[in-house]
Amino acid sequence: MPLLSGAEPFRHEGGEVGVLVCHGFTGSPQSVRPWADYLAERGFTVSLPLLPGHGTRWQDMAITGWQDWYAEVDRELWRLRETCSQVFLCGLSMGGALALRLAARHGAAVSGLVLVNPANKVHGLAAKALPVVRHLVPTTKGIASDIARPGGVEVGYDRVPLHAAHSFRRGLRRLDAELPQVTQPLLLMHSPEDHVVPPVDSARILARVSSRDVTERLLENSYHVATLDHDAPAIFEQTHAFIERLSVGARGAATRG
Incomplete structure (x- = not known):
């Protein structure tokens, strides 16, 4: 199945500090590509994978789930660790949730996390009905392009496959129990006005992680897809300042960039 324009995965070989960038639910690498490009231009090794079932058509996503998306970023983390002395994780929305699970499971192999509007829960009364409704109705309206900037467009699906949404909900519930295992330095940036993931998700994440080096920033002028x-x-x-502060040799990588 052909990829949507902009949905291509991205890889840049740079210095010994690696960064794994994760996109969101029903989205694609396009939503975080400028983020990845910025870090690549500053000399870091950057990996931005395309999650299974994304970037083509919603029908392809309907047969994938949380385990598939997590397995993809887990593989990329191992790949970065083969050549990098330190690895940082960056994630938008569901990408933030995937990054948190990687941090909880890989411990010291992850040097820090940068999260933008990370998801912690599928909200609303409809979410509770997903176990049944997903067998009756295949999709609901899409969530892409929640952007305040005029003309801002996110490459993502215009429909949300409910089988995938149900899997996402189950994955988030499992992750919530694992949050206390996250101990790495954390930079969390979130939008007070977000029509996809409410600020309460960021508040719960900050309350449950065990990280001691935590920075919270508000994105006052952006909606959900703040990276665009x-x-x-x-x-x-x-993000660059955070990684540079925590990484050995990051200043040299930035200078080369």
Whole structure:
């Protein structure tokens, strides 16, 4: 199945500090590609995978689930560890949830996390009906392109496959129990006005992780897909500063970039 334009995975071989960038639910690498490009231009080794079932058509996503998406980012983390002395994780929305699970399971192999509007729960009364409704109705309306910037467009599906949504909900519930295992330095940036993931998700994540080095930033001028929104430059700059502060040799990588 042909990929949607902009949905291609991205890999850049740079220095010994690696960064794994994870996109969101029903989205594609396009939503976080500027983030990945910014870090690649500064000398880091960057991996931005395409999650299974994404970037083509919603029917392909309907036969995938949480385990498939997590397995993909887990493989990329191992791949980065083969050549990098340190690896940092960056994630938008569901990508943030996947990054948190990687951090919980891989411990010291992850040097830090940068999360933008990370998901913690599928909200609403409809979510509780997913176990039954998904067998009766295949999809619901899409969630792509929640962007305040005029003309901002996210490459993602216009429908949400409910089988995949049910799997996502189950995965988030499992992750919530694992959050206390996250001990790495954390930079969490979230939008007060987000029409996909409410700020309460960020608050719960901050309350449950065991990280002691925690920084919270508000994205006052952006909606959910903040990496394509007004606050994107600040996200990129603060991500770079965070990684540079925590990584050995990051200044040298930045200079070469």
